[in-house]
Amino acid sequence: MFWRVAYHIAAVEENWGTDVMERARGFYQLISSKAFFPNSPTFTGAGTLLGQLAACFVLPISDDMGRATNGIFQTLRDAALIQQTGGGNGFSFSRLRPKGSLVKSSAGQATGPVGFLRVYDNAFGEIAQGGTRRGANMAVLRVDHPDVEDFISCKTNENQITNFNISVGITDAFMKAVEEDADWDLRFPDVRSPKYKGFTGTVDQAEAAGVPLTIYKTLRARALFQQIVEQAHHNGEPGMLFLDAANRANPVPHLYALEATNPCGEQWLGPYENCCLGSVNLAQSLGPDGGVDWEKLRQDVVLSTIFLDDVVDANQYVPAVPQLKEAALRARRIGMGIMGLGDLMYHAGIRYGSEEGQEFASQVMEFVRYHAMKTSVELAQQRGAFPAIKGSIYDPEALVWQPPTPILPHEHDWGRPQVHWDEIVAGIHQYGIRNAAQTTIAPTGTIATVAGCEGYGCEPVFALAYIRHVNDNGKDLQLTYASPLFEQALERAGIDPETRDEIFDVVMREGSCQQVERVPQDIRKVFVVSADISAEEHVRMQAALQAFVDNSLSKTINFPPEASVEDVANAYRLAWKLGCKGITVYVTGSREKVVLETHATAQTKQKDEAPGAAPVLVPPAASDQVQPELWHESKKPRPRFLAGFTYSVETPLGKAFMTINENGGHQPFEIFINTSKAGSDTASVSEAIGRLISYILRMASPIEPTKRLEEVIRQLSGIGGGRPLGFGPHRVRSFPDGVAQVVEEYLQQRTDRLQNEPLEAESTEAHAAGGHDHPIPEAARPTAQPMLQIGDLCPECGEASFVNEEGCRKCYSCGYSEC
Incomplete structure (x- = not known):
């Protein structure tokens, strides 16, 4: 696979007179050593008939039902074709007229952005992305849109x-209105005006073009901000995208204003633009004595930048949407990023989130950005600058771009x-630059797993130990993962193997080493995981990196379960003030009930719920903010493998066998009931x-x-029938009554198991008369292996390891992703 990718990307270098085989060997060494990986579509598309190598696209939507090439349903068609090739799409719905407004051609009322968003969502639900997964998309609406x-x-x-x-598209004007507690107008171009006919621009463009605006509603900016914050506190959405911050760094403002990003929010793109992303593996640049191998990192960045520029030419895009290739070649955007930042910081002995950590991350990213730009300037000298450079911020005759500076x-x-940034400035003046954008920090869920990184993308490590489920020809294998860097630190501290095993047992349950007294304090200081880092530290790390990323980055600001709405609001304000281009937050457990929890939490709950316990009074203001916790799918998908318990019971309709299968966290998931012969009325009733x-x-x-x-x-329970069976407490009055009794017994046994009470070796007495036994099968007995407790319940495998990270959701146990 590595050779297929390396060769087919290198093949385009024939255009520049380069030795293709030599370049292919260089690319092969780069990716086979795991020093750099391109995004997944490049792996799956290079050298295939599909040939589509980009991961992220943005498509325009104009306020038109069918005539315009970027009308609502024409764009839906284009997006469907892109998703079939493995790409994700971003859309701004801000140009669509508000719900209920006049449609002159039909004398009807407009559906509005949210209505058409639902149309798109239903369509994408039927389309597998690249034939392998559900489509990933981003919807953006401006904060001043009436809907x-x-x-x-x-x-x-x-x-x-x-x-x-x-995500809501946020303007500086809105955030200033929030700070000043000012009013805020929701407005849209007047659709009744003759000047609106044929107009497809934004609100800002309408003002410039003299198209009158209609104010639909005026409200306090803080009230609208509070709505966004409360909803994000509830389930992590919507995110915020800072439009003005993105457009201040827009490399081609003469072509368009940026309005939307790709699905995970790290890649701002213009209409029909796409970007081929890749990440250098910082875990492959570990130097001696906790240092950084800067020379290796430089070499990796240089060759990776050449690789990504070649991808722009090697990409087949989607032939049925020719605008994609035109837009890509016009600006030649690439997205060089990083993965394994958490690994490098563990190695260097630097705490993620600290001021030292913020500066370290900033220095690393500046080094990556500098050498990516330096290589892009050299490529411009050899191959020419990107075609749209005239009028861009990189225009050699009117250079607007300024070297980036750190926050700290x-x-x-x-x-x-x-x-030496002055050399970059001089190079652009002389040769221009090959790529209008050079750096992006993308989600690396798949490629970082393959590369063996502990920290995905720019995120901190999420867990020092966990269980990974692997499907081996239909058999579910449980592989215990323990952080090699953490284990090496314990070894250097002189901790014996037996104590290390005990430490990892605790870490597996707690998800962190911070409360493990046997771990030396200096190790605890460095080996923090995401939950150990405050929300403010998360935001400041994002801002420190953003200063040296010309596009944006995928990162989630994780909050503990007890975080307040005001905590989320403060994070949003801080992200805007520090110059971030977007922010995604997630309050742990807010999307779905966390089934697996620590023993301490469970005991606290039992005390709170014990008879006679004092009621917990919630102030009215707080209770208004409480949202129900849902098991979210309309019907949960069934994992491939489930453990269960089979019981037999005599009923008035004959012997019944009941199997109760459990999902992750020992929660009951499904019940199978078999009685009599297949095809009989009795069998159909039981089924x-x-x-x-x-x-x-x-x-x-x-x-x-x-x-x-x-x-x-x-x-x-207690439903009677014509032929009750048995006597006393084990009397079975009917088939439904027998089902109820078995379920009741299962729940009691489940409680005993979770309280770690020893299972009796003897069979328990059956509920039916005659004393029929139903021992728990050995295969169904719970193992002593500790269960992972670092996130929400995964809809695929059921483990409590479904986490929000890098702007998307992924499972550390089975690898399931909703990116």
């Missing part, structure tokens, strides 16, 4: 609009060679009851599955 309030709340129920991330002064010396109970367990509900089973017991 913005509906947009903010359109994903309150997360079973709706499941194929989109959503660079005072520490980590042995990094000097960078029907099993299906209904299973659906109750898998449907979206704020009530956890065990509570739902308790209600099933209450509904079925």
